Amino acid sequence: MLKKILASVGIGKARVDTILLDDQLRAGDTFAIEVVITGGDVEQELNGLEFAIMAQAKAEKSLGDDEVKYNKSVILQSWKPMLKQVIQPGETVIRRFNLNLHSEAPATQLFGQPIAKVWLQTGLDIKNGVDGSDKDPLVIVPSATQLAVLELIENSGYRLYKTDIEAGYIRAKQFSSHLPCYQEYEFKPASHSFFGARELEVTFVDNGESTGVLIEIDRAFTGDGYLSVSIPNHCDTVDAVRPYIENLLS
DSSP states (O other): OOOHHHOOOOOOOOOEEEEOOSSSSEEEEEEEEEEEEESSSSEEEEEEEEEEEEEEEEEEETTTEEEEEEEEEEEEEEOEEEEEEEEOOTOOOEEEEEEEOOOOOOOSSSHHHHHHEEEEEEEETTSSOOOEEEEEEEEEEEHHHHHHHHHHHHTTTTTEEEEEEEEOOBBOOOOBBBEEEEEEEEESSSSSSSSEEEEEEEEEESSSSEEEEEEEEEETEEEEEEEEEEEETTOOSSSHHHHHHHHHOO
């Protein structure tokens, strides 16, 4: 009886461990995972599993007259597969699943360098018990179209300064985002220009067929301006995206 009481508050409960079977992903990919559930000290009834792809995003809120910036975890996608089973003490249950990464999922790595935090969180739905949980970082790289746009901007005299994930949505004439956050690539000019752009902020919205590109340009004297274009995803080289992007930067 004591072990059952302890398991109900999380001591000696069943544990879950998720193994990612793909080392690297791109947004829109289907990826495989292996879930290993190990029984605890007592018999427990499993009602199901919960998967969520999470991201750390920057957000703002008003406190009186001030705007406060903070980081928060946002849910990008979630799944709740059924798994009705009684697991015995020390028993191991292994299940495989295929999940599909949303086409707008932010990248976490650029040219081998970490730029954001996105992870897969796995939970156990245990009857009369505290859920077990497991977190696994995802390595997501930009699509070929996005990489071509980023390279072209760098070739145009800008240098990537930082990358953020911002809470909120993007809306432009040709496209709009669906996830509760978006990724910004912030560029600054490699050399100072008194009349040129002081900063570029680039955001991508990929719908699987085409990639929307929103560029916020901060120009001296004229302030911020927004330009957007939609690029077919078969345009995956610098030369292929050049006609779309150079018109925005000119």
